[in-house]
Amino acid sequence: MPTKAVVYNDAHDVSIEEIDDPTLTSPNDAILEVTQTAICGSDLHMYEGRAGAEPGMAFGHEIMGEISEVGDGVEQLSPGDRVVLPFNVACGYCRNCEEGHYGYCENVESATPGGAYGYVKMGSYQGGQAERVRVPYADHNALKIPDDPANGTPEDFIMLADVFPTGWHGVELADLQPGESVAIFGAGPVGLMAAYSAHLRGASEIYVVDRVESRLELADEHCNATAINFEERDAVEAITDAHGGGVDKGVDAVGYQAIEDGRDGESAYDESRENPSIILNQLIDAVRPTGKIGIVGLYVSDDPDQPDHIGEQGLLRVHLGTAFEKGLRFGMGQCPVKRYNRRLRDMIIAGEAEPGFVISHTTSLDEAPEMYERFDEREEGVTKVLLEP
Ligand SMILES: NC(=O)c1ccc[n+]([C@@H]2O[C@H](COP(=O)([O-])OP(=O)(O)OC[C@H]3O[C@@H](n4cnc5c(N)ncnc54)[C@H](O)[C@@H]3O)[C@@H](O)[C@H]2O)c1
Ligand SMILES: [Zn+2]
Ligand SMILES: [Zn+2]
Incomplete structure (x- = not known):
């Protein structure tokens, strides 16, 4: 059969x-x-x-x-x-x-x-x-x-x-403690579960960044999160304006297929707007010195579809120097x-x-x-x- x-x-x-x-x-x-x-x-x-x-x-x-x-x-x-x-x-x-x-x-x-x-x-x-x-x-x-x-x-x-443990793992990698603030990039199922886990674990402030309104609404409704639409405003600015000095912790629930904030009214999910380094750089800017970042969004060791040689090799243009200066700590990988x-x-x-x-x-x-x-x-x-x- x-x-x-x-x-x-x-x-x-x-x-x-x-x-x-x-x-x-x-x-x-x-x-x-x-x-x-x-x-x-x-x-x-x-x-x-x-x-x-x-x-x-x-x-x-x-x-x-x-x-x-x-x-x-x-x-x-x-x-x-x-x-x-x-x-x-x-x-x-x-x-x-x-x-x-x-x-x-x-x-x-x-x-x-x-x-x-x-x-x-x-x-x-x-x-x-x-x-x-x-x-x-x-x-x-x-x-x-x-x-x-x-x-x-x-x-x-x-x-x-997958997604509930993976969201939980994201905040666990960031070592989120009760009362801390956290920024979560991505309000797909994994990002929403990271926000929900942060809520269950007693985070004081939760920021969730995405561009899909219905997903952001779920973050607001079920996770007591502040939703940020990155097509409407700069995500890092929105987080640091609301939380001077940066948030305690960050979670990447997007990964290498992150898209640039076009703010041009473009609605289709368009691969030509991809920038695989953007989430890590935004987290490095949004998290306070000595903060921790959990990376559960997927990164790949090679990506033949990237337009340039660096990208093809799966290499990212990440501000490691800024991360070093801030003493940030990272955890990543499969849940x-x-x-x-x-x-x-x-x-x-x-x-x-x-x-x-x-x-x-x-x-x-x-x-x-x-x-x-x-x-x-x-x-x-x-x-x-x-x-x-
Ligand atoms: N580490 C693990 O064990 C594990 C497990 C499951 C999924 N994942 C990975 O987690 C990621 C998310 O999975 P998902 O199921 O939620 O997928 P998804 O694709 O539905 O969610 C990704 C979300 O990121 C948003 N996004 C795109 N660019 C952005 C940007 N610049 N800023 C903020 N948000 C942006 C998209 O609009 C989308 O809502 C994927 O990469 C997936 O492969 C990892
Ligand atoms: Zn899955
Ligand atoms: Zn084994």
Whole structure:
């Protein structure tokens, strides 16, 4: 029996295709019937043809569902269990996993350090925007969701696969303390979850920068944040005017595909306006001396689509001297979802967190190609798309 999945064909072209049904390949594997799976900003780098995805690849790393089959070596899971998967595929027992760096597992066969479902260079694990998916090292990777929690909806629990822990990781890398001020660049799902995490952790002032009004409104409404539209005013000026001397902490939730503030009424999400260094330079200017900056937006080691040789090599024009003079500290990289997902799940169950507010659309798997296109446009009102296979 084949499995229906979101399959990459070419830049800006995905379709629903039948792929081989996943099977148990190791005693540690389980098979998951996917009930919910979300589209991520990370999928868009591949969707836009920017990440070297091969045609035929199934996308999707934000996955939740019901276990249908387990290998002989799986001890903690049984068919029927409801689980959410961290986007990282990790063994749990290599040196990096032992130290909690689940995004950099040494036992996954991938071109870059660390594994993920349905992602280029991160191992050949089938993506989970599909009816079924194989879960490697299942005991380690699956997090159980109670059958009938008093609090928490599927929209809340699917956020545990990536964006809620990743937003949390952004503020954790910035070492955000209660009462501190923080500037968050990007109000996509990751930036919104960083702002929400800052709110939950007791930040005194939260500034969120983006250009998509509907996303900024969510930051205002759910995270008690001051929204700054960078097409309307200079973001750094707005932050330093409001908070003289700069904010204590900063989070980059945009990454290398950041666009310049045109302030020219341009509405389309236009690659020609990209400037991969802009967010880091703005954070260096907006954060006070000795502040800390968490970088969860994606940066790449090479970027063939950049117009010049420096950019092609993945090099950035960053004001390191200013950062040095200010004694700024940086943390970055892939979120180790498993470091946080159990406690964040329990906050949802306790009614202390409702991260599902970022979901703007819930559709069937068949509608994924259309939703990819609309999410990629950063269309007003399209914040996060949930697919229900
Ligand atoms: N580190 C990790 O583990 C991890 C996990 C998930 C996603 N990510 C990365 O995080 C980033 C954000 O993901 P997302 O799902 O929120 O995607 P997204 O693309 O929906 O969000 C990016 C947002 O940045 C905004 N933006 C563009 N230029 C800007 C600028 N100059 N100033 C301020 N905002 C600007 C866009 O309008 C958009 O709303 C992506 O790079 C993604 O790959 C990293
Ligand atoms: Zn994701
Ligand atoms: Zn490992």
